[in-house]
Amino acid sequence: MAGNSNLHMSKAQKEDEFYTELSMIEKELRFYKQHFENKTVFCNCDDPEWSNFWKYFELKFDELKLKKLISTHFDASESTYKLELFKDTNGDGVINSKDIVKTPLNANGDFRSPECLEILDDCDIVVTNPPFSLFREYITTLVEHNKDFIIIGNLNNITYNEMMPLIKEQKVWAGKNSGHYWFRVPEWYEEKKTDFKIDENGVKWRRMGNICWFTNMDIPEHYEDLTLYATYSPEEYPKCLNIDAIFVRLVDKIPMDYNGLMAVPITILPKLNPKQFELVGFDKELTENHGRVRTLQPNGKEKTEYARLIIRRKP
Numbered sequence: 001m002a003g004n005s006n007l008h009m010s011k012a013q014k015e016d017e018f019y020t021e022l023s024m025i026e027k028e029l030r031f032y033k034q035h036f037e038n039k040t041v042f043c044n045c046d047d048p049e050w051s052n053f054w055k056y057f058e059l060k061f062d063e064l065k066l067k068k069l070i071s072t073h074f075d076a077s078e079s080t081y082k083l084e085l086f087k088d089t090n091g092d093g094v095i096n097s098k099d100i101v102k103t104p105l106n107a108n109g110d111f112r113s114p115e116c117l118e119i120l121d122d123c124d125i126v127v128t129n130p131p132f133s134l135f136r137e138y139i140t141t142l143v144e145h146n147k148d149f150i151i152i153g154n155l156n157n158i159t160y161n162e163m164m165p166l167i168k169e170q171k172v173w174a175g176k177n178s179g180h181y182w183f184r185v186p187e188w189y190e191e192k193k194t195d196f197k198i199d200e201n202g203v204k205w206r207r208m209g210n211i212c213w214f215t216n217m218d219i220p221e222h223y224e225d226l227t228l229y230a231t232y233s234p235e236e237y238p239k240c241l242n243i244d245a246i247f248v249r250l251v252d253k254i255p256m257d258y259n260g261l262m263a264v265p266i267t268i269l270p271k272l273n274p275k276q277f278e279l280v281g282f283d284k285e286l287t288e289n290h291g292r293v294r295t296l297q298p299n300g301k302e303k304t305e306y307a308r309l310i311i312r313r314k315p
């Protein structure tokens with residue numbers, strides 16, 4: 001992480017280097033505690049010596065009744081190592097950082113490498129913030145390997161070809177928390193005019209929007225209804241031009257009395273109860289346009305809007 005040299009990194013790889021705050025992890029994972037008993041957790045995009053995902057599970061090893069915690073460290077240019085925590089190796093009566101077993105890896109810890117895929121196959125749950133530049137390949141790998149997961153990503157990913165079918169078929173859904181978040185970045189990270197700060201300790205931070213959690217693990221909170229209070233009128237909810245759905249500008253404006261298709265902001269996903277709404281994927285045209293519907297403006301001009309999800313209220 002922060003100590004790593006950036007010499008061998010591509011621009012995309014440099015943009016992938018940002019680190020999750022412990023508080024953000026804690027706020028989401030508290031919903032899933034019942035799922036971890038006797039499970040092996042794998043953090044496969046984490047420098048175990050820096051990662052707060054590793055730290056979270058190390059600190060909560062006993063409370064969650066974990067069977068094993070494994071983390072692999074990626075380095076773009078050299079072979080790396082894995083850390084494992086699974087028993088009281090030093091016999092002092094507790095399982096903690098003193099019991100960590102460090103083993104070299106043959107390769108560089110790429111989540112796609114044979115040795116990391118072998119660990120993936122042996123684990124039960126993957127929890128991490130993966131490289132955003134490889135997000136779609138990453139999540140497809142987890143689904144193909146039939147793994148439970150709780151991972152961080154960007155909501156915009158859902159409008160892409162690989163993701164929409166997974167979302168529609170309910171193989172992936174959003175976790176509970178979403179929005180803008182600050183992430184720590186390495187010392188070498190280039191300063192930016194916006195969404196960037198250096199704190200009083202000289203640590204650099206970057207703010208990212210449309211962040212959410214993606215998971216396939218069921219929790220009761222996934223089925224909480226969204227309270228609807230707006231009412232439909234054809235004037236306020238014009239039809240989209242490229243799909244037979246009404247255009248809903250804001251999640252708060254989803255009408256409670258409209259039964260047809262609605263094109264709503266993608267930010268609905270973390271609030272979408274599958275018992276309340278049916279997620280109707282995209283047709284061919286919307287797929288090609290990544291969910292960007294077109295509307296007619298009051299001045300008679302066409303406008304291409306930000307990406308939308310097409311949903312319908314369930315009876």
Ligand SMILES: C[S@@+](CC[C@H](N)C(=O)[O-])C[C@H]1O[C@@H](n2cnc3c(N)ncnc32)[C@H](O)[C@@H]1O
Nearest residue numbers: 016018019020045046074109110111129130131
């Ligand atoms: C968004 S950062 C998050 C790091 C850490 N999981 C956290 O949340 O603090 C993604 C991490 O994935 C690592 N990474 C990049 N490409 C990878 C790959 N092919 N396999 C495994 N890890 C990779 C990067 O080095 C980077 O540290």
